[in-house]
Amino acid sequence: MDQLKEASIYETVACNLCGSENYRVIIEPYKKDFNPLEVITASQGIRGTQRIVRCLDCGLVYVNPRINAAVVSESYAGTIDKVYVQGASGRQQTFTQCAKKIDRWKKPPGRLLDVGCAAGFFVNAAKKHGWDAAGVDPSNWLVKWGIENLGVKLYAGTLKDIGFGDKEFDVLTIWDVLEHVPDPAKELQECYRVLKKGGIIVINYPDFGSILSRLAGRRWWFLLSNHLYYFTEKTIRKYLENSGFKVEKFAWHWQTLPLGYLAKILGIYSQSLSRLSMGLFKSLRLSNVQIPYYAAQTNVIASKY
Ligand SMILES: [Zn+2]
Numbered sequence: 420m421d422q423l424k425e426a427s428i429y430e431t432v433a434c435n436l437c438g439s440e441n442y443r444v445i446i447e448p449y450k451k452d453f454n455p456l457e458v459i460t461a462s463q464g465i466r467g468t469q470r471i472v473r474c475l476d477c478g479l480v481y482v483n484p485r486i487n488a489a490v491v492s493e494s495y496a497g498t499i500d501k502v503y504v505q506g507a508s509g510r511q512q513t514f515t516q517c518a519k520k521i522d523r524w525k526k527p528p529g530r531l532l533d534v535g536c537a538a539g540f541f542v543n544a545a546k547k548h549g550w551d552a553a554g555v556d557p558s559n560w561l562v563k564w565g566i567e568n569l570g571v572k573l574y575a576g577t578l579k580d581i582g583f584g585d586k587e588f589d590v591l592t593i594w595d596v597l598e599h600v601p602d603p604a605k606e607l608q609e610c611y612r613v614l615k616k617g618g619i620i621v622i623n624y625p626d627f628g629s630i631l632s633r634l635a636g637r638r639w640w641f642l643l644s645n646h647l648y649y650f651t652e653k654t655i656r657k658y659l660e661n662s663g664f665k666v667e668k669f670a671w672h673w674q675t676l677p678l679g680y681l682a683k684i685l686g687i688y689s690q691s692l693s694r695l696s697m698g699l700f701k702s703l704r705l706s707n708v709q710i711p712y713y714a715a716q717t718n719v720i721a722s723k724y
Pocket residue numbers: 434435436437438439474475476477478479
């Protein structure tokens with residue numbers, strides 16, 4: 420770890436939620452041999468590269484020290500993720516369900532912005548559902564892919580870079596992104612600024628406090644090198660309230676992916692089991708069957724009033 424601290428690519432950070440510098444290490448890294456520049460961009464992340472700590476004052480769980488924020492931002496701007504776009508049909512199905520669920524809180528017409536939209540699968544689903552939908556993502560490659568292949572309105576950059584006006588949007592969505600952002604507090608302040616009064620924000624995050632995470636311990640599948648934060652209901656609530664939002668509801672998030680793709684992801688744990696199941700599903704012609712699953716992800720809905 421001393422070596423990591425010395426290298427300029429790493430930085431030591433205070434708690435992003437309360438500013439405290441008091442923490443306890445809860446998970447030590449165990450992987451020795453890896454390229455620090457690949458830990459952020461690796462499509463499915465690399466396991467065992469992080470030192471994870473818990474703030475003694477507010478309970479926020481975060482990576483410390485970590486790859487410094489400038490390197491993280493640069494990595495995302497340069498992301499080319501061909502594996503991600505392969506899961507297109509499943510993601511589209513999941514996101515169609517997500518777009519319908521938002522009706523309960525707010526119905527189209529209106530303006531919706533997806534923050535960290537990647538290739539724009541959710542933007543596409545929201546547009547089909549009746550929203551004037553747009554997305555923003557730092558990856559030039561993913562944004563270009565979405566514009567060309569889905570015909571959606573996407574902007575390359577960070578929310579702050581684009582410079583939207585105050586109170587422009589009725590709905591903001593952040594799907595599996597906040598845990599990647601170096602400064603979630605600032606990101607949520609910016610979200611609050613661009614949201615209309617009476618608007619809502621929907622955030623999906625892997626829940627470190629979930630029963631699945633507790634059972635899996637250090638083998639939890641979301642302990643990945645590209646996640647800088649591990650939120651719980653308590654810490655995400657505090658983040659939202661600090662930014663001015665009122666928390667409305669927490670709910671389990673169900674997703675859909677092709678069976679073949681899930682078998683591929685299994686490779687994180689066991690290459691041989693992954694290959695075996697991929698072969699089996701292929702021979703049974705089940706690779707494209709869409710499977711709904713809950714993987715410890717939580718939706719939180721909050722409003723600006
Ligand atoms: Zn704290």
